[in-house]
Every structure is written in C-alpha cells, then in structure tokens.
C-alpha cells in the first residue's frame with residue numbers, strides 16, 4: 001500500500017512539474033504592475049533615510065513578491081536554517097541526551113532553553129525575564145492564565161469580560177474553561193471601546209486582544225488596564241499582533257497576565273511556541289497565581305522526582321512539559337534579529353509604512369468598493385491595514401496569485417500586514433500597484 005501510494009504521489013509531482021500551467025494572464029498582469037511600479041521620489045527618500053533598512057538583509061524573502069502577511073507567519077530570518085541544522089545534526093544527532101544539561105561534555109543546556117528565549121522576549125513586551133514563559137500554543141497559554149486569574153479573583157467574581165469580536169480561540173478557550181468550572185461562571189462579550197459600566201463587581205478578568213486581528217484597531221492598554229485595576233478586575237492581554245510589531249509595556253501598564261504568538265511578528269516559524277506573561281505580583285510566595293497544568297518541567301527541581309508539585313521560581317512554573325527544542329531553537333535564533341533594534345524606531349517606521357499605504361490606496365477607495373476599516377489615528381492602529389470589499393476573498397486570491405501576499409478574513413476583509421524589519425516604502429508602492437491592477441481587472 002505504502003509503495004503504491006508513494007509511486008502515485010511521485011508520478012503526480014512529476015506531472016505537475018512538467019505540465020505546470022503558465023501564470024494566468026491576470027496574475028501576470030498583477031505581477032508586472034508590482035515589479036514595474038514607478039516608486040515616487042518621496043518614498044525613495046524615506047527609504048534612503050530608514051534606520052532599519054539594513055535589517056532586510058537578515059531575512060530570506062522570495063523574489064517578485066511583496067509579502068504582507070508577517071502578521072500571520074513572519075518571514076524566515078536567514079540565521080534560522082543553519083541553527084536548525086546544527087541543532088539536529090550536532091546537538092541531537094551527536095551529543096544526544098547530553099544536550100539537555102549544561103556542561104563541558106557537549107552540554108547545550110536544552111533544559112533552560114525556554115528561559116533563555118523568555119529573556120529575549122521580555123524586553124519586547126516590557127516584562128522582566130522571570131515574568132515570561134515560552135511554551136505551548138497561544139490558546140493553551142490563554143487557558144492557563146485565565147484559570148490562574150479566576151483562582152486569584154475573589155470567589156464572588158465569576159465573569160470573564162471579553163471583546164465580542166475577539167479572536168475565535170480566545171472566545172472558545174474562555175468558554176471551554178468556564179464550562180469546565182460549571183455553575184455561576186459566565187463569559188460576557190462587550191465592545192472594548194465602551195467598557196464603562198461593564199467592569200462590575202462580578203467580573204474576575206478582562207480578556208482583550210490589544211490589536212484586533214481583522215481591523216488592526218489598537219486598544220489603549222495602559223488606560224484600560226488602569227481602569228480594570230481600579231475596579232478590582234485582573235487583565236489578560238493577547239499580544240498576538242503586538243509583540244515584535246511595536247514596543248509593548250506590560251509592566252508600565254500594570255498588566256496582570258498576557259499571552260502572544262511566536263510565529264507572527266517574532267518570526268519564530270510555523271507553529272513556534274507561544275509566550276505567556278505573569279506579573280511579578282502574582283509570582284510571590286503568598287497569593288501566587290496557581291498553575292493549572294502543573295507538569296514536572298514547571299517544578300522547582302524536576303529531577304528530584306518529588307511526589308508533590310513545588311513551583312519553579314518565576315513564570316517557568318507555567319512550562320508544563322519537556323521543552324520543544326527544535327521549535328524553540330528556531331524562535332531563539334529568530335529573536336536575535338531584534339537584538340539591535342530600537343523598538344521606537346520600529347514603531348515610527350511601522351506607522352510611516354501604514355500611513356503611506358493608506359494614502360496611496362485613497363484613489364482606489366474612490367474608484368472601487370473598498371472601505372478602510374483600520375483607524376487613521378496613530379495611537380489606535382497596530383501594524384496592519386484592512387479594507388472591506390464585497391469580493392474580498394476573490395480579490396485576495398488574485399493578489400496572492402500575482403505576488404501581493406496579504407490575507408482574507410471573513411466576512412469581507414482584505415488584510416495587509418506591515419513588518420518594519422523587512423519592508424520598504426517602495427514595497428508599499430509596489431503592493432498598491434498590484435492592488436490597482438487586480439481591482440481594475442475585476443471591474
């Protein structure tokens with residue numbers, strides 16, 4: 001069976017290679033508009049003075065494409081493949097079990113790799129290294145920190161307040177946890193721009209995503225966190241579209257908990273581990289945030305094989321199991337890209353890129369049924385720009401075929417993510433030329 005299957009697959013692959021159809025005329029037209037776009041002098045000037053322009057060399061990017069989806073899967077940092085090769089061949093293949101520990105005997109200290117990665121993420125989100133843990137997926141980490149928040153809150157507070165339009169996994173995981181807890185618990189969905197009156201005495205935790213995945217609308221984390229704290233409500237921030245996109249200041253805001261993705265703006269690769277943040281306030285000896293999934297790797301001394309769980313100091317207690325060395329190594333290497341990046345310069349450039357995109361798209365909004373849904377106000381914008389279009393799904397398929405890679409989000413959103421580490425203003429002009437060609441072809 002296996003052989004027949006393998007033969008069929010190989011035959012199909014060969015057929016596909018020899019008979020690959022030429023790019024459709026539409027895709028060729030979009031591609032030509034993109035590669036042939038005239039770049040306005042003011043944009044060339046901005047690129048010439050871009051302090052982050054040198055960072056692009058640290059990424060592998062395909063030719064003939066403007067990749068505007070780093071908010072879904074960050075591009076590949078050049079150093080990562082070599083690191084993965086080394087981890088597989090030497091650390092795993094050669095040193096084998098010795099790699100788990102530190103030491104002269106080829107030890108690579110895999111055991112503490114999650115903590116080293118956490119220390120690289122901490123400055124990007126305004127946290128101390130021991131407040132960050134790197135493990136699991138964002139959804140699983142959301143479950144863990146929500147469970148901790150509900151346990152920390154007084155028993156009469158049994159509501160999780162969240163954005164009615166929050167990312168599905170946040171809603172599903174919160175609901176799943178509350179269903180598990182049973183009686184009296186409730187997920188209450190509200191508009192995060194109108195929280196007044198909702199931070200009531202029955203609310204335990206406020207679960208919000210700072211930057212909306214569809215519209216790119218950014219919330220005022222500092223103001224909302226202060227408002228929640230004043231009302232006795234714990235905050236859980238989802239930083240999926242924040243970490244690595246602009247400076248985040250969790251400690252400055254006084255946040256209690258946060259989660260975020262390793263594979264979006266942190267460029268850690270497909271399925272990269274997620275991170276979670278627990279404020280130092282909840283890591284002390286008294287009133288510590290309880291660890292729902294108290295696995296051995298979160299124990300203070302895993303190899304004591306103690307019968308009872310004693311949490312490790314710091315957020316490491318939330319790393320339940322054996323560190324995912326291969327994916328952690330990719331993320332560890334990817335994060336080195338940020339080592340010499342001024343996050344304020346990153347934010348300035350992100351806003352300049354999104355401002356430019358919005359401005360160049362304006363004439364297209366006048367000619368075609370495109371509606372900007374991303375706030376124009378800088379403070380209320382993340383690092384993406386989105387438009388509604390009645391045929392968004394089809395338009396995005398055309399664009400991707402032609403080399404402008406953004407994405408479509410239900411029901412009618414065209415989403416374009418900007419990554420200041422590897423985009424230039426010229427890329428923005430090229431992308432808009434591609435969008436124009438796609439819309440003209442469809443009209």
Ligand SMILES: *Cc1c(COP(=O)(O)O)cnc(C)c1O
Pocket residue numbers: 137138139140167169170209213238240241261274
């Ligand atoms: C991408 C994203 C996630 C992803 O969750 P995973 O569990 O890592 O798949 C979670 N929350 C938000 C807001 C996201 O945009």
